Amino acid sequence: MSEKAPIEATVEHQQDKQRFVIPVDGHEAVLEYRLNGQHIDFNRTFVPDELRGKGLAERLVRHGLKWAKAQDFEIEASCWYVRKFLK
Structure with a gap:
């Protein structure tokens, strides 16, 4: 099995x-x-099968939350994955 390189x-x-x-x-x-x-x-994250296991969802969420905080938005997550980062 090949190693999954970071993208x-x-x-x-x-x-x-x-x-x-x-x-x-x-x-x-x-x-x-x-x-x-x-x-x-933040209501949905999606990573296609071909790209899973490479940390892309986490990168997206961290980037999105950082942006939202910089905009001084009141942040909520109806997406279960994003909710993990708000705890």
């Missing part, structure tokens, strides 16, 4: 779509959110 792709913030994305080889790891005034709800 050095950049996190892209697609504000018009309310999501953060890491594109890799035609696939996308995604963190979606909903903005309502100063309130943000």
Whole structure:
């Protein structure tokens, strides 16, 4: 079994779509959110099978939370994965 190398792709913030994305080889790891005034709800993370186990979801969540804190948003997570980072 081959070692899974870390992926050095950049996190892209697609504000018009309310999501953060890491594109890799035609696939996308995604963190979606909903903005309502100063309130943000991180509602979905998705990593395709081809990209799992490489730490992409964690990178997306840490990036998204850092951005939301910098914007001084009131942060909530209806996504179970993001909730783990808010404890």
